[in-house]
Amino acid sequence: MRAQGGRRWFDLTPEGRRALALWEQARRQDTVQYAEKDTAHRPSKSRMQAWVPLAAQADEERCAGTEPAEIPATFARPSLTYADLEGKRLSDFTAPADLADLERLAGPGPVRWLFAPELGDAPRAVNLFCGCGGWCVGLRKILGANVDMLCIDKSADAVATSRAAGCTAVCADITLLDPEHPVFRYTAILIASPPFPVE
The missing domain is CATH 1.10.287 (Helix Hairpins)
Incomplete structure (x- = not known):
């Protein structure tokens, strides 16, 4: 009504x-x-x-002149937690509010990495100090490896170049990353190629 x-x-x-x-x-x-x-x-x-x-x-x-009342907490949809993801797949979450919660839980990482890989999915690799995406492009285009890679580098310019090369890249300081974050729990490969410090 x-x-x-x-x-x-x-x-x-x-x-x-x-x-x-x-x-x-x-x-x-x-x-x-x-x-x-x-x-x-x-x-x-x-x-x-x-x-x-x-x-x-x-x-x-x-x-007149007042804002609409807030929805009481007892009627509000609770936010998703990591525990809500156990045994679920990404396709189980379709509501816009759920997808927003998944992005929040994944942080800068891919939302799909919060869930266990499906049968036949490419192995997941984390590429620390990715630079401009040499490892990512080399494995995929030159060696033909099927890898789902997350590239991480502190340099915004390097990340932009890596993204332009088709890599999933995140600009972050690796010293601030939590290796036990749920996004990394199904990681099968770790690549680390730190830059040589120049004095």
Whole structure:
């Protein structure tokens, strides 16, 4: 049931709901009365549509200049946790709110890495100090290896070049990464080629 202006019944205040219920009751009684009389005495459809629901009017007056009420915590959808992902696949989560939670849980890593690889999926590799993506491009294009690789480097320019080469790359300081983060739990390969410090 909707009140005037497209507001839903549960959006109304208690006073608004009572007024809407009274308005609905009066409208039903009027309809019965008009049905018993000759149709010539019935008001036109446009006049009936012009009636303003008391509920919406009372609610608008009461709430003028105020923001809509927040949804109580008891009715809000709880956020996903890592425990909610156990035994699940990415395809089990389709709601936009769930996908937003998955992105939050994955951090800068790929969301798909939160879940166990499916049969036939490429092995997962983490490439630390990826630079401009030499390892990533070399393994995929030159050796023809089927690898799902996450490239990580501290240099934003190097990461941009790596992404331009088709790699999944993240700009991050590896000293701040948690090796026990759930994104890394199904990693099969670790590549680390730190740059040589120049003095």
